Amino acid sequence: MDISPQTWRAVAQVDDVSETEPLEIAAENRSVMLLRIAGEIRALQGNCPHAAARLAKGRVEDGWLHCPHHKARFRLTDGVCGPGWGLPALLRYMVKLEDETVYLAEPLVTVGKDD
Numbered sequence: 001m002d003i004s005p006q007t008w009r010a011v012a013q014v015d016d017v018s019e020t021e022p023l024e025i026a027a028e029n030r031s032v033m034l035l036r037i038a039g040e041i042r043a044l045q046g047n048c049p050h051a052a053a054r055l056a057k058g059r060v061e062d063g064w065l066h067c068p069h070h071k072a073r074f075r076l077t078d079g080v081c082g083p084g085w086g087l088p089a090l091l092r093y094m095v096k097l098e099d100e101t102v103y104l105a106e107p108l109v110t111v112g113k114d115d
């Protein structure tokens, strides 16, 4: 699939993105988290689909992000919610890396399960 965003916005330096501490940024009046997942930098929806808690304040453990409010958890590789909650998966957004900089597509472009 070829998706060409209109623009790319520099949002962080590659070295600022951690495996354990989500980096929260604002994009289009939404919260987006940057994380390093299995060696790749990914952008995920930053507010919990349950009651909009800021997920960047949550805990990352064993490949899951635990919401700081009511403890729903989301699998980092695909955003899927863990058992017992029935919440939608976290949206994932298109990013690119260039010259040690992380760029986020504008407008935001979601990526699907198979991307």
Ligand code: FES
Pocket: 048, 049, 050, 051, 052, 053, 067, 068, 069, 070, 071, 072
């Ligand atoms: S706000 Fe995240 S589980 Fe309730």
